[in-house]
Amino acid sequence: MKNSRRKFLSSISMLAASTTIPLHAFSFDTSKKLKVALVGTGIRGITFWGKRLVDQYSDIIEFVGLSDINPSRLDYAKNYIGVSCPVFIDFEKMVKDTRPDLVIVTTKDSTHHQFIIKGLELGCDVLTEKPLTVDETKCQAILDAEKKSEKNLIVGFNYRWSPYATKIKELLMSKAIGDLVSVDFNWYLNTYHGASYFRRWHGDMKSSGSLWVHKSTHHFDLLNWWIDSEPSEVFAYGDLEFYGKNGPFRGDNCRTCKHSKDCDFYWDINQDEFMKELYVDHEHEDGYIRDNCLFRKDIDIYDKMSAQVKYADNTTLNYSLTTYSPFEGWRVAFNGTKGRIEASQDIPYHSINSISEAEKHANEMDQTNKEELSYEPIIVHKLWKEHETIKVPMEKQGHGGGDKRLQDKIFKTSDTEDPYGRTAGIRDGAMSILIGIGARRSIEEKKAIQIAQLTDLKPKKKR
Incomplete structure (x- = not known):
């Protein structure tokens, strides 16, 4: 076996x-x-x-x-x-x-x-x-x-491996707030990173499965891992109300658009040498345009999304994804029988060291070994007690330090036992996308979707 x-x-x-x-x-x-x-x-x-x-x-x-x-x-x-x-x-x-x-x-x-x-x-x-x-x-x-x-x-789920996500897992595993009851999770994509999905093939439902699948799979995997259970049912709402056909004007792509002076989203890909050399210089071969118009009428994915998920252990999740926020960041709150954990990252008015919105995604994707440490708080509030603030050392490059830790585990230290169970296999991959797939079907069919009806995987109370 x-x-x-x-x-x-x-x-x-x-x-x-x-x-x-x-x-x-x-x-x-x-x-x-x-x-x-x-x-x-x-x-x-x-x-x-x-x-x-x-x-x-x-x-x-x-x-x-x-x-x-x-x-x-x-x-x-x-x-x-x-x-x-x-x-x-x-x-x-x-x-x-x-x-x-x-x-x-x-x-x-x-x-x-x-x-x-x-x-x-x-x-x-x-x-x-x-x-x-x-x-x-x-x-x-x-x-x-x-x-x-x-x-x-x-x-390759990298978010699990960031020190901040791992600290949350450690607190939940130690029953810092007792048994988990419910979770609230909100992710905000800014008008730099969020918009980028709608320029690319991700704006096509058949290519990406929508951001419910392409982007939210990251979040659902984190949640499945944190909650330590598997999803059993999902009900969702979603719509396309900002990008695509909703735009005030449109063109073929940013480079040739006559509305470049009027569009807040204008992006000159030729000013980015790396993106030009990787995409523009080769688009003649396959027709893939990297700077497509955000307001082209054939975009058919959702740009606002919310879902309620029930887990096999009866934990409930309230989730939302915003794709045109003024800032990029996220918030999560865990409610337990003995208290509450609150955590967030990159909320600009929570930090005195906030960087520009344009830099945030670049830092996430940066694979250089820069030692730029900061601290982010996690709040643990137990019933009838004062809250405690835990400061977690943070790295900005490579998805909060998750990228390098994931690769080190795969290629260097795989024989070392991981007490947090961060390595993701096929079942983890399936359960993360099945929430998004179920959410998409829920919107289309206007009903709750049973995860067990999507594939032959039956949700387990514990992962």
């Missing part, structure tokens, strides 16, 4: 260990580097799962192939990442020719299932960016493929 998560992670960690360690269950040995192939050479692929792996782990891994549907961007990606491996338009040919140990999937969300399933079928372990996929049918296909395979799948 395979140990789906442990086997995959341990196999990677063995690469850095002594060659005297027995190899038994693993398909590669400690005298060789882990062979990695990447499919999808967009920004997340070439930075976090590309260049950063080369910069930080080249002593234990090697890239054996890169794949994408855009040939000229492939050449750019190869140079940017700093590898000498071959590139492929045909993913299956890449896997058969290079025989990687690990396939990393960072393609468009609606195609994740294709590469996950084919990678497993061809005998590779697979690591996929979130979300796992965009609908319940594709999710079930992935679940079936993983069951049939002798290989394993891990989902």
Whole structure:
């Protein structure tokens, strides 16, 4: 019987260990580097799962192939990442020719299932960016493929690994507020980051599954992990009231738009050298326009979302996502039988060290090893007692320090036990998207959706 998560992670960690360690269950040995192939050479692929792996782990891994549907961007990606491996338009040919140990999937969300399933079928372990996929049918296909395979799948949830999120988990695990009863969670995307989703393929429901899936999967995974239970039912509201057809004017894209002087959202992609070289210089190959108009009429995802989720252990969640907030940040409150925990990040009037809204997303995506520490508070308020303020050391780069901790766990310290259970496997990936998929269906069908009816996974009271 395979140990789906442990086997995959341990196999990677063995690469850095002594060659005297027995190899038994693993398909590669400690005298060789882990062979990695990447499919999808967009920004997340070439930075976090590309260049950063080369910069930080080249002593234990090697890239054996890169794949994408855009040939000229492939050449750019190869140079940017700093590898000498071959590139492929045909993913299956890449896997058969290079025989990687690990396939990393960072393609468009609606195609994740294709590469996950084919990678497993061809005998590779697979690591996929979130979300796992965009609908319940594709999710079930992935679940079936993983069951049939002798290989394993891990989902790259980085938010779990930030020190701030981990401290919240520690407090909940210690029963600091007794048994959990309910949770309120609000996420605010600003007019820089939030708007960016509507410029891209994410504005197309079939491509992204809506932000219920692409973005909220991050949040739902955090909540499932914090709550330590699985969702059983979801009821949601959502609408498109700001972007898309609601705009006062529209054009083909920002570069050619005659309304550039009047539009508050005008963005000159050519002023960003990296974005120009990664996208504009290669759009002639596949037609992908990175600076699409936010107000084009074919946008069909929601820009305001709220949901109520019931968990198998009877915890309830009230959730909302705002996509055009003046600021970017989030708030969460946990109500327990013995008190309440309140936490938040990047609320501008809560901090004297607030940075500009334009810098926030850039800092999240920054993979440099800057040591810029700050402190964020968590409030613990127990019944009939004064509240306590816990100051948590924070890092701004790489999603609050979560990115580097996730990769270190996968590639360096996977044999070290994690008391917080932060590594996410296929079930975690599925349960996070099933809330979003259920929310989307709830809006369409105007009724509560049972999570157990979406796939063959039955929600558990405890994860």
